Amino acid sequence: MASTTGIADTTPDVTEGVEGEDGVRRRDFINIAAVSAAGVGGLAVLLPLVSQMAPSKDVLAESTTELDISSLDVGQSIKAVFRKQPIFVRRLTPAEIEAANAVNTSSLRDPQTLEERTKPGHESVLVVMGVCTHLGCVPLGAQEGENKGEFGGYFCPCHGSHYDTAARIRKGPAPSNLVVPDYEFTSDTTLVIG
Amino acid sequence: MSFPWAKEYTPQNGVMKFFDEKLPLPRFIYNAVGAGYPVPRNLSYFWNFGVLAGFFLVLQIVTGVVLAMHYAANTQVAFATVEHIARDVNWGWLMRYTHANGASFFFVVIYIHIFRGLFYASYKPPREMIWLIGVVIFLLMMATAFMGYVLPWGQMSFWGAQVITGLFEAIPLVGPPLKTWLLGGFAPDNAALNRFFSLHFLLPFVIAGAVILHIWALHIPGSSNPTGVEVKTESDTVPFHPYYTAKDGFGLGVALIVFMTFVFFLPNTLGHPDNYIEANPLSTPAHIVPEWYFYPFYAILRAFTFDFILPAKLWGVLAMFSAILVWFFLPWLDKGPVRSGHYRPLFRKFFWFGLIPVMAVLFYCGGAPAEEPYVMISQIATAYYFLHFLVILPIISSIERPDPLPFSITEAVLGSDKKAVLGENAEPVAT
Structure with missing residues (x-):
């Protein structure tokens, strides 16, 4: 600490604010380098601090659900759980399929056909998340006796969104159709969701 | 209070001027750890450890808040949630080992800080209050560290809780009921684990408050120094920033290298293997010891x-x-x-x-x-x-019979302090 002001050889006097002839003193360089290194290190520390709040490995491990639909009769629905959220599987009646196909898709808020929302060869099986796209309530209609809404599909009681037989939004505040999750048929009666 | 030659904070732009008028927080920081705090020019690296202790306190609070997001203070699952943190949570291993080793390093730097104070008799007038608050902080740290060690609910956690609360049993008359009251039961169990978690979360913030008092008390007489001679003139001091921010920053870098070596390569060296066995109220480990710092x-x-x-x-x-x-x-x-x-x-x-x-x-x-x-x-x-x-x-x-003291800090550093001796320097300090 004896000579706190003595530094680089190119600068004769280095009292505060005096610049060397080339405009950058060695001290400035060291200062910028040190602060930059600390800054990069500080930003690197943010990564784990932010990332730790993302889903942990055990949560991600729950991300597929296998479902047996062999006992699902025409016109019936079942509720299952996928990623801690309800999922609705419905075997549509011919009348419901007809009602869904009769709609002019261009008139819909979220235009999609029933065909696009089901798997080829299994057009009568409609698999959707039981999570209203408005603010996340569970719509009614999957269980017998529940209000199916004005379009015979699902009805969300929280804020009054009506979904049709293809679970498309038809009336109310929800912005889009009930989400069709990724799934596949591993046999005629077994679904793997996720 | 500060020395008369302390630099005055001057806001650089309209926004800072607005702040300075309404809530002079930047001025406060400037006078506490900025250029507005004149510090003896001769501080050795032993004077680095207060800043390091402050760093480890912040580190423990940050990692602790993260761990609390994933931990559950219930005897059924506490042990499993700690493993869950280490194995499932993103970067959880880092958070856990940083927190566990951070406690050890907090004590390392605090012991050096305390023994610095003992050797240089920093507790002497006019700095008694700094010392007294420091001892309070140390006691709070011990309580916090003890309760934190119970949370993983391993064998050492459980028997540590049993033994330390057993200390209170020694108090005449009220001892046994006091222990039962502290534990909320007759032995450490869910009630004890829950209250320890609650207090372990609370106490670090109490420590942070005490640290603010500690620094406040420090700023009244100003920092001590290796000669023990009080500051006399401006030439005895340098502004905290940039001189000691730079020096402490370098010290922090060295400390972090040592610390992260433990976190990455020796994460369990300072811990006890028995704490990887879940708490068993029916069997005491053959050789129970507290954490090394106790x-x-x-x-x-x-x-x-x-x-x-x-x-x-x-x-x-x-x-x-x-x-x-x-x-x-x-x-x-x-x-x-x-x-x-x-x-x-x-x-x-x-x-x-x-x-x-x-x-x-x-x-x-x-x-x-x-x-x-x-x-x-x-x-x-x-x-x-x-x-x-x-x-x-x-x-x-x-x-x-003490050895002769240097006339001033400047003389101790430069060999002579003519200005101060001949009375040509700035105003002398009123002591």
Whole structure:
């Protein structure tokens, strides 16, 4: 600490604010380098601090659900759980399929056909998340006796969104159709969701 | 208060001017750890450890808040959630090991900080209050560390909780009901685990508050220095920023290299393997020890094996607490006019060849099994420990003849301080 002001050889006097002839003193360089290194290190520390709040490995491990639909009769629905959220599987009646196909898709808020929302060869099986796209309530209609809404599909009681037989939004505040999750048929009666 | 030559904060733009008028927080920071705080120019790296302790406090709070997001204080799942943190949570292993080793390093730097204060007699007037608050912070740290160690609910956690709450049982009359009240049961269980978690979350913020008082009290007389000679003139000081922000920043970098070496490569070295066994109320591990930073005090606790008027158990507890409480009286036990050990030949000898070896012996014995010869060695060391503070220190500080002090800090650094000697310097400090 004896000579706190003595530094680089190119600068004769280095009292505060005096610049060397080339405009950058060695001290400035060291200062910028040190602060930059600390800054990069500080930003690197943010990564784990932010990332730790993302889903942990055990949560991600729950991300597929296998479902047996062999006992699902025409016109019936079942509720299952996928990623801690309800999922609705419905075997549509011919009348419901007809009602869904009769709609002019261009008139819909979220235009999609029933065909696009089901798997080829299994057009009568409609698999959707039981999570209203408005603010996340569970719509009614999957269980017998529940209000199916004005379009015979699902009805969300929280804020009054009506979904049709293809679970498309038809009336109310929800912005889009009930989400069709990724799934596949591993046999005629077994679904793997996720 | 500060020295008359302290730089005045001047807001650089309209926004800062607005702030300075409404809430002068930038001014406060500037005067606390910025260019507005003049600091003796001769501080050695021993003066780095206060900043390091502050860093580790912040680190423990940040990682602790993260861990609390994933931990569950329930005896059914506590042990499993700690493994869940280590294995499932993104970067959880880093958070957990940083927190566990961070506690150890917090104590490493705080012990160096305390023994710096002991050697340079930083507790002497006018800095008694800084020292007293510091001892309070140390006690709070011990309580916090103890309760944190219980949370993983391993064998050492459980038996640590059993033993430490058992200390309160030694108090006459109210002891046994007090222990039951502290635990919320007859042995450590869910009630105890939950309250320990709650308090372990709370106390670090109490510590942070005490740290603010500690620094506030420090800024009234200003920092001490290795010569123990008070600041006389402006040439004795440099502004905290950039001189000590840079020096402390470098020290922090070195400390982090050592710390991260432990976190990455030796994460369990400072812990105890038995804490990877889930708590079992029916079986005590053969050799239970506290965390390493409690070893010296644990040795003092175990040194009392005989009843003398009071039961041995009570003596042990009293001695253990007294070993720290005696620090509260240091400003008045050390009677010498000179602070720094560099100018106190007798004091220095008893420090390096008395107190430090005894602390090392107590440290070793605290981690050793409770059997001979360690019990007897602990007893001798404990006796010397108290003898040092209660008898040796008052006597040597009264009789010793200190070496001549430098006229000023500047003279100690540069060899001469003509300006101050000839009275040509800026206004002298009123002391």
